[in-house]
Amino acid sequence: MEEGNSIIYGLEHQTRALSPQYGENDAIRFLIGTQSLKPESNQVHVVELEEDTGALHTKVFKHDIGEIWHLRCSPHDAATLLTTHNSYDPNTSQCTMGVSVFKLPTVEVIPKDLDDLSAIQGRNPENMELMTTIRPEAIGEKSKSQMALIGTSNSLPILREYPNRLMAEWDGEWPPGLMSVLLIQKSGEEIRCGEWHPTEASRIGVVYEGGVSVHDVTKGDVVATTATQARARQNLTGGKWNPHQGHTQFAVLQDMHIKCYDTRTDCTKPSWSIDNAHKQLARDLDFNPNRQFHLASAGDDAALNIWDYRNGREPIFSRTDHSHWVWTVRYNTYHEQLLLTGSSDARALLTAAASVCKDLDEEAAKISQALEDGVLQSYEQHEDSVYACEWSASEPWTFASLSYDARLYIFMIIINMMEYCSHLWDGSAKYLLDALDRLQQRAIRIIGDEVTKP
Amino acid sequence: MAEPIENGENPLNIDGSNFNADMYLECIMKHTTLKQVMDKEAEIVTQSQFLQSEMQTLVYENYNKFISATETVRKMRSDFIIMQEEMNKLSENMNKITSFSAQISESLKESGSNVSRLCGTRQLLDKLQFLFLLPSQLNNAILEGRYVDAVHDYTHAQRVLQKYGNQPSFQSIQTECSEIIYGLKKSLRERLLNPETSASELAESVGLLRQLQETDSSLRDIFLNCAESRLDQHLQTLNSILESADIIEWVEKCNNTLLADLGIIVSCYHEMFQDEDTSNIPGFADKILFQVFHLFEEVSKRPENVGTDILIRGLDKFFRKLQAMKEIISSDTVSEKAVNVVVQCISNKATIQYQTIQTQFKESLMKVRQSLASKGSESSDLKDILNSLQVYLMQKVQASLLDLMAFLQNNLSFGLKPWCAKAVADSCWKVISETVINLSDMVKKMACLQSSNNNIPFELLLILAKLCLEMQETGVTTLHCHLIKLLEESAPGLVVENKDTNSVMVHLSTAAQSALDSEVVFIGQTAAQMLRVSVLARDWLRAPEPRGPRAVCRRVVETLASADSAASQLFPTSIKPSSDSSRRTIWSRAPSSFSPINRIFSERIEVFSPAGADRAALSNGALKVALKALVECVRLRTFGRHGLQQLQVDVHFLQQRLSCMGNDERLLNALLEDALSSAQLRCVDPQLMEPSIVDIICERG
Structure with a gap:
């Protein structure tokens, strides 16, 4: 495999948050959030890979509301994004977390003409202010006062433990519709992440230490909440909407288990669960985009497991290729056989799980045949823990991985995949060959490698 | 002298037979002088005179002889006349004698023929009497159970009866006899079907029936059927005592009843139907023996027969009998199966051995685990525990190897056979390798279990890892050497192919690694x-x-x-x-x-x-x-x-x-x-x- 097909992008501060621009179908674009406790120093970087030249273009936006722990672009609008952030208030010496929705002024990153280009390149350092045109859409004093209101009134320990109960208790006095921005609430309560609803543009699910709530961004209502069972006292580490089952299920990672709640119910009981999905803490999960009962999970036991949650006792696929905790796992959106994992052993692994992805259409079957289960490629370029890696939303053979030491690598596995499939070309249908031909031409264009020219 | 020397033809030789006086004269006249002629004449004259006188003497002498001869002839003539007369008398007498003898023979001829006719009648009467008495004789014989005599008599009479069967008087006898014989046949058949009869009686009955010209195929079938039913009975008995008897008793019982009978049946069958096709006998015997082997297997697996000693003794007896049977049945499958039975026994024994080792080892491991859990690692000496476990395991394996060597004792019927030695060697190696593989599997399972729930003391994992490593380093080779030594002692000259220790080693090392990792x-x-x-x-x-x-x-x-x-x-x-x-x-x-x-x-x-x-x-x-x-x-x-x-x-x-x-x-x-x-x-x-x-x-x- 060629190691050269990577493009590096460095940032100044530590980074954990990475998201592809889901709403974008043409450009390969990733958003990165920085994590720095220094006030007014956090940024959102929009990185676009110009496919034809292999050049990286970036735009930087200010994110003064705090360090970014988690970032998600809206699947409904390319310009909208959701950050989970944390800020330190030296006056109260408290940290406050929140989830905010932002709108980028423009999604365009690549300068239109040469003047622009030179202008940007020439004025890079101070240009930051100029370019950071983004502001949280509707953050206002109101929400801050609300925060204080909640912050002052929840001194009881039980309230600290079960924040969602708190919200429910406060339901009566809650000014309806006031929460136009979801600046959520009390100090000490940690927010793990915010996730866009797969179909409803205004709805998000927020995972706290101790529960999940679903919010309406436009109205600010709390649509549904769930708290972990009182006796369990096991904190949540993350969660995700189930893209199948009518988009009403939200799956959370609770300690070693995976639990899925139906947001239409009162959420006292999970609609399904996988107990002891990992031998240690479960860190991340991703649903198979094509198979409604399959999901992949990763955890502190360094394992990547694939489950059929109808029978959650044994994983249908399990690999332990990393040598430390696995922090993220992602299905390729087009080829469910390919999984990407990032780990604190400073590696990203591309793993094939062909054996559990059979009986699909002809093309997929061929790819499955060509692949063997196991690691296809280990990406060793990182020097620190890889907390996030994401497939591009527009280009199935491109992905980005982000390590804590603020290095983003964008990898293109296009050539390699062509090699995998090359023996299948014989006898393929014309439309397939055409598609492959286009891919190859594009690859040659991008890499500029004379050797691969036919 | 000028005359040619040659006599005979020479006409000039005066003594020769072809003397020609004229030629002689002429020759003399021509060649000689007068003097010489004169001399010659004188010489001849003297010679002639000499001859004249000599002839006269001879005539005189022979004349006497002639006279005496003439006298003798005259005498002989008179003697011959006397002799003639006597000869005539003799011939006369002879004639008389001849006539007398003719007369005598004439007179004796009649009585002689009478005597010979009487003798014939007598014989016939004897036969007739035998025939007439035959039914009662037969009856008697049958009553007394002398079936052999009865059948013998009947077969004798049968030809006659068949020849003269059309005569009324014989007809009745024949029918009577046939009836009796029919009865006999029936009773014989009954006896055949009667489960009480012994195998020899059975054989006898079938032999008799065969003499009575029963058709062979049906007879054969009956014979085999009967034999089978009887053997089945034996089998049932054997099956019923399966629970109660120990293996030696059982084997003795089996040898004495079932296998003995089977031997008799098979040999009788060969005797009786030797001329015919005997192809179904091996199948028959195999069928029976298959069940016997099956039963034997069950017996040998019964818990009270697990002891090596008793098992070997039973097996030995059984095998001896089977060896003997092989001669009779002459079927390859029997000997093959007999070998199989022994090999099976050995491998069963080995299986039991390593299973016991495993369970015992597990138990001791449990104890160690409990003691570790209760005491903690400070107070317990892990080295001691490791040593005791290892020694325990090695001893157990060595003991079981020694136990298996008992199959190679010299006094056993199968002890010195190379196939047996090979089976023992294989089984021994199986004991070693299975024990080791079980150990590794157990360690792996524990290591795996460890990571899911944490109730196994980590010291135990360390001990097990070390145990695996020790086994890998020395234990397996020690056991292998031990095995080879034992085999050399018990079966000298046996070539044992080297066993593949590598795969076992791999098992051990992976187990050790997983235990350490865990x-x-x-x-x-x-x-x-x-x-x-x-x-x-x-x-x-x-x-x-x-x-x-x-x-x-x-x-x-x-x-x-x-x-x-x-x-x-x-x-x-x-x-x-x-x-x-x-x-x-x-x-x-x-x-x-x-x-x-x-x-x-x-x-x-x-x-x-x-x-x-x-x-x-x-x-x-x-x-x-x-x-x-x-x-x-x-x-x-x-x-x-x-x-x-x-x-x-x-x-x-x-x-x-x-x-x-x-x-x-x-x-x-x-x-x-x-x-x-x-x-x-x-x-x-x-x-x-x-x-x-x-x-x-x-x-x-």
């Missing part, structure tokens, strides 16, 4: 869990000023130290490079140095990597797991100034206490540095304490 991960995770919970639960932002290392650090150190000391008991300590670099303080690094550049120059740390089999490597492995978790957890928190300082103290404490474990200080320092620099990055007010104060706090705490 132990390292367990210890590491235990410590990591403590660190993780303590880091995540604490409010680092508003922490008070540090007064000493947190309690959890002590616990982590204790956990790691106990594992280290346990490992030191079992695994060799590699020489630790003594260096004072451990005193080096590690917070001299500014947070700005937290950059990829630094990492490029340090090696990548593989946290969950296979653990080496020595004390330092084990400790290193656990340290890595624990401290990497600390780093990751620290990065998830936000620190205040005092929180950072508390962590500084903790890190210093850990560095001091852990540097004696493992042998890779660089690794320890790198991880601790990482933790501290991560905390600095996550600190809102990153101010570290003075190193001297940290030292004091650590010592005080």
